[in-house]
Amino acid sequence: MENMEPLFKLLSDFNVEDLPPKSEKMITIRNSDTLPKVFETLSINNILSAPVMNENNRPIGLVDFVDIVCCVVQIIKHTDLMGNDYYSFLERDDLFTHTYASYITDLSERNQYIPVVKGASLLEAITVMAKNQVNRVPIVTNDFSNGEQGNQVVNLVTQSAILNFLAKHIDKLGEWGTKSLLDLGFHEKPVISINFHKTAIEAFELMAEHRVNGIAVVDDKGVIIANISARDLKELLNETRIFENLYLTVGEFISRVRQQDYKAVHPSISCNMNDSLDKLMTRMCAAKIHRVYVVDQDRKPVGVISLHDILEKILEQLTLPDVQIRS
Structure with missing residues (x-):
């Protein structure tokens, strides 16, 4: 029987709005903003998602880079143009009549707008996510009060922010957190991967098809060498020929947007089922990554574990009937 009371108390007593990083001004997107404007807003502010507001300044949903990926893939599938100036290309009315934030919002069908009220506990936010x-x-x-509109968005709680918070209080996981992924019952989800010789647009097409934020990049032997994600698009903000870049090979694309050799594999993107949960969480926070790939002895990816999987497992443990938590 695991004693999860310290973690339960921490998450129950902590107000969700106090979770860092706190935003002095909430970055939002207008439902009338065009696709280039949405892309620019997310990129310049170095964020992955933002609320979309209607003409009455009320939230209608969320938009993120996966939604943009889905839209870009649709655009490319419906035109044979490539290599054009990104912004002038997207602003052409004859090609884009519905490429506004109102259309892009939750295009990936993975951004349900489910808020929590200011004053809610961090545990409530984790529960909503899971x-x-x-x-x-x-x-x-x-x-x-005073005739003001309620339900205004004051911040976004992300899985990354929660994991960073938990990593700083890793001791609250107790002995349970020191157990291996295998012992804790983690199940590797199927890996979506792409060969590094394929084009970047093919990688983004896979993300759009499977509604995921990132996929593994493998070499000709099936060995993992990198990860490519939807947020890599934001590195192309200052590029004038983004569509041309999307037709680079995955390896060349990664090298360009990250300014490093794609063959320089970062060990943080992989793990094995014997790794402990606490060490994995600490490593993911340090590397600022959202997923790790479970690899076999030949470093071939056989599964993937995401931030969502970790939070879901923690919540599952907190709600077990035999867990020691005093009411």
Whole structure:
């Protein structure tokens, strides 16, 4: 029987709006913003997602880079143009009549707008994420006093922010956190991968098809050498020929956007089932990654474990009937 009371108390007593990083000004997107404007807003502010507001300044949903990937893939599939200036290309009315934020919002069908009210506990936010399979949860006000509109978004709680918080309080996981992924019952989800000789647009097509944020990059022997994700698109903000870049090989694309050799494999992107949960969480936070690939003895990816899987497993442990938690 595991004693999870310290972790339960920590998450139950901690107000969700106090979770760092706190935003002095909430970055939002207008539903009338064009695709280039959405792309620019996310990239310049170095964020992966933002609430989309209607003409009455009320939230209608969330948009992130996976939604942009899905839209870009649709665009390329419907035109044989490539190598054009990115912004002028996207602003052409004859090609894009519905490429506005209102259309892009949750295009990937993975960004349900399910908020928590300011003052809720961090445990409530984790529960909403795990139960609804969402990567981020908006924090909203609930104040209609003085005729002001309530339910205004004041921040977004992300899985990364929660994992960073837990990593700083890793001792609260107790002995349970020192157990291996195998002993804790983690199940490797199937790996979606692409050969590094394929084009970047083929990689993004796979992400759009499977509604995922990133996929593994493997060499000709099936050995993992990198990860490519939707957020890699934001590195192309200052590139004038983004569509041409999408037709680079995956290896060349990664080298360009990250300014490093794609063959320089970072060990943090892989793990094995004998790794302990606490060490894995610490490593993911340090590397600022959202997923790790479980590899076999030949470093071939056989599974993937995401931030969502970790939070789901923690919540599962906290809600077991035989867990020691005093009410």
